[in-house]
Each structure stands twice: as C-alpha cells, then as structure tokens.
Amino acid sequence: MSFPLLTATAALPAIGAIATAAVPATRRTAAKWLALLVSLATLVLAVVVLVRFDPDGDRYQLTESHSWIKDFGVRYELGVDGIAVALIALTALLIPFIILAGWHDADPLETHSSRWRPTQGFFALILGVEAMVIISFEATDVFLFYIFFEAMLIPMYFLIGGFGDRAHAGSDEHAAAQRSYAAVKFLLYNLAGGLIMLAAVIGLYVVAGNFSLQQIAEARANGSLDMATNTERWLFLGFFFAFAVKAPLWPLHTWLPNAMGESTAPVAVLITAVVDKVGTFAMLRFCLQLFPEASKWATPVILVLALISIVYGALLAVGQRDIKRLVAYASISHFGFIVMGIFAMTSQGQSGATLYMVNHGISTAALMLVAGFLITRRGSRLIADYGGVQKVAPVLAGTFLVGSLATLSLPGLAPFVSEFLVLVGTFARYPVIGIIATFGIVLAALYTLVLYQRTMTGPVKPGVSAMPDLRVRELAVVAPLIALLIFLGVYPKPLTDIVNPAVKQTMSDVHKKDPQPEVEAAK
Numbered sequence: 047m048s049f050p051l052l053t054a055t056a057a058l059p060a061i062g063a064i065a066t067a068a069v070p071a072t073r074r075t076a077a078k079w080l081a082l083l084v085s086l087a088t089l090v091l092a093v094v095v096l097v098r099f100d101p102d103g104d105r106y107q108l109t110e111s112h113s114w115i116k117d118f119g120v121r122y123e124l125g126v127d128g129i130a131v132a133l134i135a136l137t138a139l140l141i142p143f144i145i146l147a148g149w150h151d152a153d154p155l156e157t158h159s160s161r162w163r164p165t166q167g168f169f170a171l172i173l174g175v176e177a178m179v180i181i182s183f184e185a186t187d188v189f190l191f192y193i194f195f196e197a198m199l200i201p202m203y204f205l206i207g208g209f210g211d212r213a214h215a216g217s218d219e220h221a222a223a224q225r226s227y228a229a230v231k232f233l234l235y236n237l238a239g240g241l242i243m244l245a246a247v248i249g250l251y252v253v254a255g256n257f258s259l260q261q262i263a264e265a266r267a268n269g270s271l272d273m274a275t276n277t278e279r280w281l282f283l284g285f286f287f288a289f290a291v292k293a294p295l296w297p298l299h300t301w302l303p304n305a306m307g308e309s310t311a312p313v314a315v316l317i318t319a320v321v322d323k324v325g326t327f328a329m330l331r332f333c334l335q336l337f338p339e340a341s342k343w344a345t346p347v348i349l350v351l352a353l354i355s356i357v358y359g360a361l362l363a364v365g366q367r368d369i370k371r372l373v374a375y376a377s378i379s380h381f382g383f384i385v386m387g388i389f390a391m392t393s394q395g396q397s398g399a400t401l402y403m404v405n406h407g408i409s410t411a412a413l414m415l416v417a418g419f420l421i422t423r424r425g426s427r428l429i430a431d432y433g434g435v436q437k438v439a440p441v442l443a444g445t446f447l448v449g450s451l452a453t454l455s456l457p458g459l460a461p462f463v464s465e466f467l468v469l470v471g472t473f474a475r476y477p478v479i480g481i482i483a484t485f486g487i488v489l490a491a492l493y494t495l496v497l498y499q500r501t502m503t504g505p506v507k508p509g510v511s512a513m514p515d516l517r518v519r520e521l522a523v524v525a526p527l528i529a530l531l532i533f534l535g536v537y538p539k540p541l542t543d544i545v546n547p548a549v550k551q552t553m554s555d556v557h558k559k560d561p562q563p564e565v566e567a568a569k
Contacts, residue, residue, distance in 0.1 A: 051098070052108050052124040052184045055091040055134065059084060059141070060177035067170035074165040078149060081169035085142040088176065092138035099131045101547045106186060106260065114190070119256040123187040128548035129400050130183045132541060133327055136407045137183070137320050141176045145169060147415045147523045148312035152209055168209050171201040175316060182324050188332065189257040192247050195288070195328070196240045198321060203233045205313045206305050228304035235301040239291035246284025250336070253277060263335050263555065275339070282340035286333050286348075292325030295385055296355040299378045306374040307427070311418020314370060318377045318414075319407035326384045326403055330396070330552055334388075338556040341389070348389045349472075349479050355382030357482070360489035364496070368427045369417050372497060373410065376453055379486055380406050380461075386483060387468035391556060395471025396549045401464035401541060405452075405534060409461050412527040413449030416442065419520050420501070423513045429497065434506030439515040443502040445524045450498050452531050454490040460534035474561050 062084030069077040099107055106125030114122045126134065152168030178198040185191035207229030210221065247257070253273055254262045265271035273281075291298045302322075306314040334341050359379030366372035380402070387399030420435070420442060421427050436443035448459075455465040465487070473480030516524065534541060553559070 056181035058088050059173040063170040063173035069166050077166040082145050089138040092135050120189045121187050124184040125186045128544040134183050136404050143523045144312040151310045171205050174201040186259045187257050203229050206309050210308045225308045228308040231301045232305045239288035243288035246281045278337050278340045282337035289325040289328045293381050303371045303374040307371045315411045315414050319410045323403050335555045345389045352382045352386035356486040360486050363493040383468050390472040392471035394467045398464045398467025400545045405460040405464045409452035416446045432501035433504045436502040438513050441516045448528050450494040454494045458535050460531045463538045
C-alpha cells in the first residue's frame with residue numbers, strides 16, 4: 047500500500063493544531079515555534095505533492111479511496127489535478143508567513159496574563175484552517191468536500207471574533223462589538239450558502255446515487271446519467287450560490303470588508319488569500335464538471351455579476367479611508383476577474399483565472415502583511431493618519447510600493463500575467479464584457495497609487511516621525527513574497543505547465559473550444 051501523501055498533507059496541520067492547543071498556557075513561545083515548524087513541515091509535504099504530480103499524466107493523481115459511510119455511498123476519496131496542486135502549494139506556502147507575521151498578535155495584553163488572548167488557541171486555529179482548506183482542495187467525494195467546506199467556518203469565526211485588530215478606533219467595548227458583528231456576519235452568510243448547497247448535495251445523491259465526483263462525471267460523459275434540464279439547473283444554482291458567497295461575488299460580498307477590517311492582518315490574509323480560494327476553485331471543479339450544460343446556461347448572468355464585482359469593488363476601494371477595507375474591496379474586484387475568467391469558457395480565461403488565484407494570494411499577502419506592520423506601528427487603520435513614511439521607514443515604504451504595484455497588475459509582476467490572460471480569454475468570446483472589465487485596471491491604478499501617495503509621501507505626520515523600519519522577522523515575511531511576485535511575473539511557465547492540462551480537461555467537460563480568430567482572407 048503506497049504512502050497516503052494527500053492524507054498526510056492535510057493531517058499534519060490538523061495534528062499540529064491539537065498539539066499547539068495542548069501546550070501549557072505559560073509556554074507561549076513554545077506554542078509559536080511548534081506551529082511554525084508544523085507549517086514548514088506541511089510545506090515540505092506540499093512540495094513533495096508538487097514534485098510527484100505529472101501534468102501530462104492522469105487527471106486525478108495520488109488518489110486515495112476508502113469506504114466511509116457505506117449505506118449512503120459516501121467515500122473518503124482524495125485526488126489532485128493541476129489546479130488543486132497549485133492551490134495546495136499556495137496554501138502551504140502562505141501559512142508560515144501568516145504565522146510569522148502574527149507572531150505577537152495573540153500575546154496577552156497584560157504582562158502576566160495567561161487567560162486573555164490565548165496564544166496557543168490563535169496558532170492552533172490557523173493550523174486547523176490550513177488542514178481543512180487543503181483537504182477541500184483534495185476531496186473528490188462531494189459529501190467529503192462539503193463537510194470541510196463548512197467546517198472551516200468554525201475556526202475562522204473564532205479568529206475573526208476572538209482575535210480582532212487592536213488598532214481599532216474607539217473603546218474596547220466598541221471594538222469587541224465590531225469584531226463580534228463581523229464574525230457573526232461572516233458565519234451567517236457562509237452558513238446560508240452552505241445550507242443551500244447541502245440541499246443541492248442531497249439532490250445530487252438522489253439523481254446520481256453516489257457522491258463520487260469522478261463516477262458522476264464519467265456517467266454524465268458516457269450518457270448513463272442524464273439529468274433533466276431543470277434538475278441540473280437547480281442543482282447548479284445550489285452549488286454556485288455557496289461558492290459565490292465564499293468567493294465572494296457581488297452581491298454576496300458584504301461580509302468580506304467587515305471580516306477583513308476587524309481581523310488582524312495575518313487573519314485577513316488567511317481569509318482572502320486562502321479560504322476564499324476554495325469558492326473559486328470549487329466553481330471549476332464541481333460546477334463545470336458536474337453541471338456543464340447548466341454552467342453554459344448561467345454564463346451570461348454570471349459574467350455580468352463578475353463585471354459588477356470588478357467595477358463596484360474598485361470604485362468602493364477608491365473611496366475608502368481605512369487601509370484594510372480598501373484592500374478588502376480591491377480583493378472583491380480581483381475575485382470578479384477570477385470568476386469572469388472561469389466562465390468565459392476559454393482556455394486562456396480559465397488558465398488566467400487559476401493563475402490569478404495563486405498570484406492574488408501572493409500579492410494580497412504581501413500588501414496586507416506590510417500594511418499590518420504599518421498599522422501596528424502607528425496604531426491606526428485610517429489613511430489620513432499617515433504621511434511621509436518613506437522618509438522614516440524606506441524599506442517598509444518600498445515593500446508597500448511593490449505590493450501596491452502587484453495589486454494593480456503592473457507588467458513584470460505576477461498578477462499581470464493572470465489578469466492579461468483573463469481579459470484576452472474573455473474578449474475572445476465576449477468582447478463587450480472584456481472591454482468594460484479593463485476599466486477595473488484603471489481604477490486599480492487609482493486606488494493603489496493614491497493610497498501610496500497619501501501614506502508614504504508628503505510631510506511626515508507627527509505620529510509617524512518615530513516609526514521604526516522593518517525588522518528582521520518582518521523582512522523574512524515580506525522578502526520571499528516579493529521575490530515570488532517578480533519571479534512568476536517574469537517566468538510563469540512552471541505554473542502554467544501544471545495548470546494548463548487541467549484547464550484543457552475542464553474545457554472538455556463543458557464541451558467548449560476556443561473561438562478561432564477571424565482573419566480576413568487576403569485579396
């Protein structure tokens with residue numbers, strides 16, 4: 047029996063979460079180091095998965111399959127394609143940086159307190175989320191996926207509500223109330239989406255007789271499973287609604303600015319760079335593969351919603367006074383690009399959407415974590431409280447600039463490649479949508495460069511004059527992310543080689559071919 051590599055990759059952070067939570071209350075530093083070492087070991091396993099995956103091999107590789115709930119046809123089935131491998135690598139890569147960036151975020155507010163803001167719980171919850179996200183990317187049984195899709199809400203609820211941002215204007219009671227509101231809103235929105243999806247999962251079992259993604263997809267392909275048109279559409283809507291909430295897609299996005307604004311910067315990165323990717327990934331894996339005809343039927347409406355997300359999110363980002371809420375609205379705009387690329391139904395669009403998931407995770411992590419370091423120093427999230435930072439902390443300002451330029455998809459940085467592919471892929475089939483979507487690029491340049499100008503340039507504000515530059519630990523967080531943004535911006539081939547075969551198979555699922563360019567015959 048071969049080594050269950052996929053199970054080990056998800057189980058290691060789960061075991062690490064339990065071990066970290068069990069560390070005695072007085073050994074906070076030991077808990078931090080344990081969590082960091084577990085996250086690094088998980089990264090090693092993710093690299094092994096990446097190395098062992100053959101892009102030209104079977105669609106799903108490193109598979110595991112065991113009977114679980116036999117009477118209901120539920121199996122413990124795991125397998126990864128190129129898209130899943132890329133996102134597992136992204137998740138395992140970001141968690142160590144999230145832990146390092148949040149090294150002091152859960153320290154007790156009182157010097158000798160062993161009860162308030164328990165460090166062990168904070169890092170255990172982060173590892174727990176990592177385990178659930180990874181197994182969500184690996185699951186090829188619909189019911190197994192659903193369990194962890196919903197279960198990750200529990201640790202995220204406590205991370206948002208129990209470990210909120212300390213740089214909150216107002217009293218402690220007001221800050222606690224705001225954190226509680228954000229956490230409950232996050233939970234209710236995602237639970238509503240999950241309950242609707244549960245009804246669709248049950249409906250899928252009634253129609254197909256099992257939960258196996260591969261078996262259902264094969265039965266649909268060979269004609270042995272023929273869903274009625276209305277049945278397929280209703281099931282598709284049940285799945286898509288849950289994924290659109292998680293993504294988030296307009297108009298189901300309103301929980302994200304609250305959640306990111308009230309969280310610590312590392313938890314905000316965990317939300318938008320890791321957890322939210324499960325929603326867009328699931329659109330590719332489940333919506334398109336299980337319900338190809340319904341996916342094509344819903345495409346025009348979904349593209350309009352994605353376009354609204356792009357423009358609406360960018361416009362609101364322009365008007366923000368809070369740094370973290372600005373990044374949140376920018377992420378809504380970026381997720382609009384991802385969804386647009388998925389449902390453009392072209393290989394360029396879907397390749398770009400997958401690359402966008404990875405590149406957005408890296409660029410948002412770089413920008414938000416540097417913003418978190420900035421906010422911790424000044425004690426304020428308001429843009430108006432900053433000015434002249436580049437004169438007193440040039441390294442911090444420089445890394446903030448690179449993160450900002452990556453957010454606006456500057457050529458030479460990783461997000462440019464993905465955004466360009468999404469726009470090209472969309473324009474090839476839906477030129478009007480593609481043209482309007484480019485307006486989001488202009489707005490991105492506006493909100494990122496204005497943010498940099500107002501915070502980093504100009505006269506030095508009184509609260510900024512004594513601000514220290516980035517420390518060694520903070521540089522260890524930011525420098526690798528910036529290096530990755532540059533590397534993947536100049537040479538994205540290693541990532542595209544993994545992703546493109548999986549995209550071609552997805553295009554085959556929906557029976558779509560890339561539109562051929564119209565070339566006028568030579569006279």
